[in-house]
Amino acid sequence: MILLFKRWTRNVPAPFMLLVFIVMTMSLNIKAQNNKKAENAAFNEKCLKCHGQSKYRYINPESGSEVTKRMYIETIIPRDLFAESNHKNFKCTDCHSAEYDTFPHPGRLRMESKYACIDCHGGDEAYAKFKFEEIEAEFQASVHSTKHSDDFNCWMCHNPHTYKINARSDEKIKDIVAYDNAICLNCHADITKYQMLTDKVNPNILKKHEWLPNQALHFKNVRCIECHARTNDSILVAHNIQPKSKAVRRCVECHSTNSILMASLYKYKVQEGRSKSGFYNGVIMNEGYVIGANRNYYLGILSLVMFGFVALGISIHAALRIIKRKK
């Protein structure tokens, strides 16, 4: 066999051999990557074959017949969203009990305590730059936490099975805005979810924001949290959601060079926006429909100079008329 291979290689030109080698190496790499991905995916498939869809089947041991049941909506994990999420590399049993591998699942597992973000992300050097502790403190001070105590937790907004971080990616600002606003609307535009935490009627967001000029444009281009959360320069996304009485209502708070938007989302997209000239390139030229376009520094100076000249011309003319008036 080896002899045959040696004879064959002797007759094959070297460039072809090189090509074969490269293709083989690449295919091995792809296989290795797929294997790595497939390893957890295959493991998780044991759960997702039921929890990844809206129905599941099992054999009833009493009757021996196959039974089809609807999956409870809260326990459905959409495969595609999980595969794109931040936690996609985890096994289900990294966070959930290993006892779930039996069916029917033991009833006491329903009481299983769930991890909070800070349990894994807190105090870990690898996540230090994201400042989870500070986020936790901000959240604790927010209206979400103070009004709802422990009923309101991180998972309300950041579904651990589907959440993916957006603001640091290269996605368009409009997509980030839509994704982030969908998190708020998930409860604030859905009475059934909203009333999980309160008996109040969910206010109609469109009506509540009727005062806002160009409402549709604002909703498409500005995140809810820009006006409803207190900004904190040291963390990426503000988590201190304020009561509605403290929401931003003055146009000028955003539509000016001293924009509070500068301190939040746009800060990360347009770093150069801090300088006077950069503000223009960074903020006005970006995709966001904001921000004091007529607050141009140079145009302001130029217009003042021109106003000065007009006033000077009029003053000189008037003075000469007074001096030269008929006695």
Place this chain on the structure above:
Amino acid sequence: MSGKIYLYPMWIRLWHALNAILIILLIISGVSMQYTNPANPFIRFDIAVTMHNISGMILTANYMIFLIGTFITPNGKYYKLTLKGLIARLMKQFTYYTFGIFKHEKPPFPVTKESKFNPLQQFTYVIAMFMLVPVVIITGWALLYPEVVLTKFLSGSGLRVNDFIHVIIGFFVSFFMLVHIYFCTIGATFVSNFKSMITGFHESH
């Protein structure tokens, strides 16, 4: 030569008075939005915006009245520029304002029933009423309906270009207003031209 000519019919006086009030409101609110410190504005920003928007809308209607009135009444003839010899006439009037007036010379183009404006007046009024005001009105409405503005203009934002044009033309309208009010003091007396716009009668030098 001194006398009174009825030059300004009632509709023009009413139009002019409303126009003057609106332009002043627009300049005050515009200046407040443009220059004052957001933390301590001359007029609170939301009030300034509302004031600017409403004044601009009424100004549009008033401008339509001016356009229609100018086309259907003899008022239009005062705005017909004769290009032949225009520069010479403009220079003559300019020279009068810069030198002649101080030597107490007679105005080179006295006001008559046929010629209400001197050449410099006519030229600037045509520029203001048929170029600056229409542009500022159109760009102003575009800011109220930003979705109609081109998203991209050349390599920049269409909205930004639109905004720039609005603000820059706004400056020129403001310059016009300052100069216009000042030049109104050059009449038979300091206040005679202001009186004319109330009574309709022009008092000659």
